[in-house]
Amino acid sequence: KxxxxxxxxxxxxxxxxxxxxxxxxxxxxxxxxxxxxxxxxxxxxxxxxxxxxxxxxIYVLIRFRRRSGDKSIPKQVEGNHxxxxxxxxxxxxxxxxxxxxxxxxxxxxxxxxxxxxxxxxxxxxxxxxxxxxxxxxxxxxxxxxxxxxxxxxxxxxxxxxxxxxxxxxxxxxxxxxxxxxxxxxxxxxxxxxxxxxxxxxxxxxxxxxxxxxxxxxxxxxxxxxxxxxxKAPAVMPADAEIAEKFTSQCLTCHAVGENGGNSAPNLTGVGSRQTIGGILYNDTTSVEKNIHDWVTDPQKYKSGAMMPKAVENDLTQEQVSAIAKYLAEYKLDY
Ligand code: CUA
CATH class of the missing domain: 2.60.40.420 (Cupredoxins -  blue copper proteins)
Structure with missing residues (x-):
């Protein structure tokens, strides 16, 4: 029991x-x-x-235990081939x-x-x-x-x-x-x-x-x-100002399709992924909110992450929201 x-x-x-x-x-x-x-x-x-x-x-403990009244020394054994x-x-x-x-x-x-x-x-x-x-x-x-x-x-x-x-x-x-x-x-x-x-x-x-x-x-x-x-051509933000900001602030490290750098996670079709940063689940919280939160302060979710906070990256909250919306809509059909 x-x-x-x-x-x-x-x-x-x-x-x-x-x-x-x-x-x-x-x-x-x-x-x-x-x-x-x-x-x-x-x-x-x-x-x-x-x-x-x-x-x-357990057998040895019980079988060879010291019995009351027995003062004799047990048989001494040295080696047994x-x-x-x-x-x-x-x-x-x-x-x-x-x-x-x-x-x-x-x-x-x-x-x-x-x-x-x-x-x-x-x-x-x-x-x-x-x-x-x-x-x-x-x-x-x-x-x-x-x-x-x-x-x-x-x-x-x-x-x-x-x-x-x-x-x-x-x-x-x-x-x-x-x-x-x-x-x-x-x-x-x-x-x-x-x-x-x-x-x-x-x-x-x-x-x-x-x-x-x-x-x-x-x-x-x-x-x-x-x-x-x-392999299809990269989808870039429709808005020219956001596209410029995304290119100058994000694509120096990240990449979408053929555009961008090599030192941060590739973001091609990131809107189709199950998680953001591997840990923020897009089925419980929307992918757009997850990207927004992540971009705002990556270290809040992953201590030691290399990505700078949005403010350090010279991004306003409006720009963060626009980039999150664009990336959330960047889905792959497969
Ligand atoms: Cu990487 Cu543990």
Whole structure:
């Protein structure tokens, strides 16, 4: 009876309480499935070891306890070859049972996927505190929201722009470090359509916990439409004064389509994304309000974010509102 609330609490703790699927225990792709199998295997072995060790321990405590009136010194034992061989060989066997499938899966996955010439190449660059996704085969760049087709392997090149981060989509697979100056490779598949939450899994600064992204798996046709929409000429603000302000204050770092800089998240079609800054959800608060709030004071939402506040950026509240309206309406049809 006492165990029940404890177990319930544990299940609640382990289940993804978030709004999207963020659970390694509910795999949505073959890589996460294999990783879950390995987790089950290692937890099984650990549980077995714990049960056996505790059983022996309890047996010894009871069997050899000091009985009342007994003042004698127990038999003194020094070394026992048979026992020593047994407790060396058993862990060795357990490590082999654990190690062989792990190594087989880790290298097997990389090898099988690397043969796939149809894989979509995505170069992931992790920044404090946002994610850049460059589709090298298509010549497009986006940020915060990775869009992938359900019918192809995705071949990731992982790098870090500043410090160490780690790329992880719990329901799909991972995690792997993104290091400055080193390229790591990872292959993932997204067989089911849906939006999967990604996290940074390496402590990287004050907003590490807020360094979220989305992986959106769409049908092959939808992916082709997305690529075409991303490659279409950039939509600029209709109002000339706002367009000028947007170009001089925003596009020095950000980009839309072929216009702009390279040091901040690409904003092409940002109105279609699920979140602003990875953490302000556009289904609960309108995308326009989220962009407005973010542009006004980015550090309020992500401490340590590089983007200056609107006032430091020489933008009036009217200009911020106009830019938020323009960006919110900049949607991609796919
Ligand atoms: Cu990036 Cu933690």
């Amino acid at each position: 006492r165990l029940l609330p404890l177990l319930t609490g544990l299940v609640l703790l382990l289940s993804a309480c978030g709004r999207e699927d963020l659970s390694t225990l509910n795999p949505q792709g073959p890589v996460a499935e294999k990783q879950l199998d390995l987790m089950k295997l290692s937890i099984g072995i650990m549980a077995l070891v714990v049960v056996v060790v505790f059983a022996i321990c 048979t026992l020593e061989i047994i407790w060396t060989v058993i862990p060795l066997v357990l490590l082999l049972i654990l190690g062989v499938p792990t190594i087989k899966d880790v290298f097997g996955l990389a090898k099988d996927y690397s043969k796939d010439k149809n894989a979509v190449q995505v170069r992931v660059t992790a920044h404090q505190y946002w994610w850049e996704f460059e589709y090298t085969g298509y010549g497009i760049k986006t940020a915060q929201e990775l869009v992938v087709p359900t019918d192809k392997t995705i071949s990731f090149e992982l790098v870090g722009a500043d410090v160490k981060h780690s790329f992880w989509i719990p329901a799909i697979g991972g995690k792997m470090d993104t290091n400055p100056g080193v390229t790591n490779r990872m292959y993932l598949e997204f067989p089911k359509e849906g939006v999967f939450r990604g996290k940074c899994a390496e402590l990287c600064g004050p907003s590490h916990a807020l360094m979220d992204f989305k992986a959106k798996a769409v049908s092959p046709a939808s992916f082709d439409r997305w690529v075409a929409a991303m």
